[in-house]
Amino acid sequence: MLPGKVQPESWREALKLMGHCPLCGGNYATDSARRLGGMGVANLVHLTCAKCQGGFMAMVMVSPAGLSSVGMVTDLNYNDAVRLHDAPEIDLDEVINGYEYLKHNWY
Numbered sequence: 001m002l003p004g005k006v007q008p009e010s011w012r013e014a015l016k017l018m019g020h021c022p023l024c025g026g027n028y029a030t031d032s033a034r035r036l037g038g039m040g041v042a043n044l045v046h047l048t049c050a051k052c053q054g055g056f057m058a059m060v061m062v063s064p065a066g067l068s069s070v071g072m073v074t075d076l077n078y079n080d081a082v083r084l085h086d087a088p089e090i091d092l093d094e095v096i097n098g099y100e101y102l103k104h105n106w107y
């Protein structure tokens with residue numbers, strides 16, 4: 001990579017740092033990562049472990065200053081992640097309605 005210039009597929013290089021599944025310790029295959037979207041230097045990536053089928057989502061930021069990432073284990077498979085990625089946010093009324101539903105229907 002040229003100094004000071006970020007290549008379009010640089011996020012794939014950053015994934016080499018996340019080589020192991022946090023659930024089973026299996027190695028991520030090179031084709032297990034798929035980009036869901038991004039903005040600027042930030043890339044939202046979904047990984048699927050070939051060994052346990054566990055999902056992992058990471059925000060990978062690649063800039064001339066370096067790279068960083070933050071991720072989480074998820075029960076979303078890739079298709080779920082694509083479907084929900086652009087879904088509208090849950091608003092406060094929906095959260096309160098969900099709380100009230102659980103409060104009155106908890107057995």
Ligand SMILES: [Zn+2]
Pocket residue numbers: 021022023024025026049050051052053054
């Ligand atoms: Zn795994």
